Amino acid sequence: MSIGIMDVTLVGARGLKNADFLGKIDPYVLIQYKNQERKSRTGQGSAPVWNEKFRFKVEFPNKGKIEQQKLVLKIMDRDTFTRDDFLGQTTIYLKELFETGMEEGKAELNTQKYRVVSANQTYHGEINVGVTFTAQGETNNEQDFGGWKESTFYISSKISCNISFLVIFQDTEMTTGIMEVTLVGARDLKNTDCFGKIDPYVLVQYKNQEQKSRTVRGHGSHPVLWNEKFRFKVEFPDKGNEQPKLVLKLMDRGIFFAPDGFLGRTTIYLKEMFEIGMEDGKAGINTQKYRVVSANRTYHGEIKVGITFTTKVNQFNPKPPLSNNLNYFNLFKFKHFLFMTMFFDLQEETAD
Incomplete structure (x- = not known):
């Protein structure tokens, strides 16, 4: 799984539907990506200018179901005494942007106009947005099997040691x-x-x-x-x-x-x-x-x-048989080490 940062540049909008019977609308934008949400400042009229940037953390591809990666921009009208009105929304799909960014390190959707879909599913106005994705690397999920792994064992209250051992079985x-x-x-x-x-x-x-x-x-x-x-x-x-x-x-x-x-x-x-x-x-x-x-x-x-x-x-893939010489050899070394450690620890306790 790759992680990265998505920067959303919210420039402005024009031709928004005026939901107020008296006066002008006071639009703001809720920018949503999965469970993350950002809110713009409140603009004025049907052609507001925001010029704001918002940052989101991205993990791609996501675990679980194959869901379409998307950015949702909900345009709302700020009201003083009543509930804020929904003016419309725009959805920007991000999958190809993320895939290119993972491969190239960075990808961008240049600032462009997107049509706004109102509550009655008709287009009403447009919003100007740009999106940039910058990959930051892979998440490291430590494996509990296979290969060499370093651990710390405490044999007694008086001795501790670092051991590197080969895991013998792997499913x-x-x-x-x-x-x-x-x-x-x-x-x-x-x-x-x-x-x-x-x-x-x-x-x-x-x-x-x-x-x-x-x-x-x-x-x-x-x-x-x-x-x-x-x-x-x-x-x-x-x-x-x-x-x-x-x-x-x-x-x-x-x-x-x-x-x-x-x-x-x-x-x-x-x-x-x-x-x-x-x-x-x-x-x-x-x-x-x-x-x-x-x-x-x-x-x-x-x-x-x-x-x-x-x-x-x-x-x-079945577990390798115990007759495997490599497994026997490593098991013998590990047991021999524990025996010698316990022996020296016993000698130390006797001396005390």
Whole structure:
């Protein structure tokens, strides 16, 4: 799990609905991310200016169900003697921003206008917001098994020592399954060809497995349709601590001897889907649009993908037998150390 900081820049709004029968509205914004909420100062009229920044702590991907990462901005009208009125809200989805930030260290949604949805589900006004996510690293969850680990043992009231020992047994549950990727299409891709149109194809990569879509010739940056499915073998959890992810590299097929050109990539993180699939037998990420990150780390176009994970077999790695020479050797060393420590401790007590 990665942690980071999300900075939200609230610039202003315009064209807000006037909910007051007398006078002007006094709008403020409740900015909500999961269980964190910030409140702006109160502005004036239907075109308030705030120019404020708010900071939120982010843990991504989140544990539990696959919920869409989103920032909700609720615009309220401050009233003196009655309850504050709801003017409308804007929702900004953050998943791709976080994924890019985790990979690149930082990602940004440039300040732009978002339409405000009023209580009757119609658009009324717009709000100007920018969002930046800066990754700060990985959370360290100490493992209680496997490898070497340092502990402190107190043998008696008179002696303490540090011991590094090898854990002899390790229980690991490994789930295998099939991940099916549905590649639907793309649009607004960057045209890297000086002459003519691009001929895009996609390299779909999961760990050391790679599959290639067909090449769509002559479509250029206009909507491209593949409608292809790809299957990958999955073993989860991974022996390492790497985040399982699906990488889609969009390429432009070169002509003659020219190398294929890189159009952009999209990264989809899979850990939460796998965890739910292990528990329920099946899990999926509905077909949706993901923004494409070009070589200069700007968004250019979007790709439409859906993913399904189906559990196949549960395998249990049995405990290694006691006849294992390495286990016997380490067990002997550990017992020998405890015996010698207790012997010297007894000698010390006798001397006293």
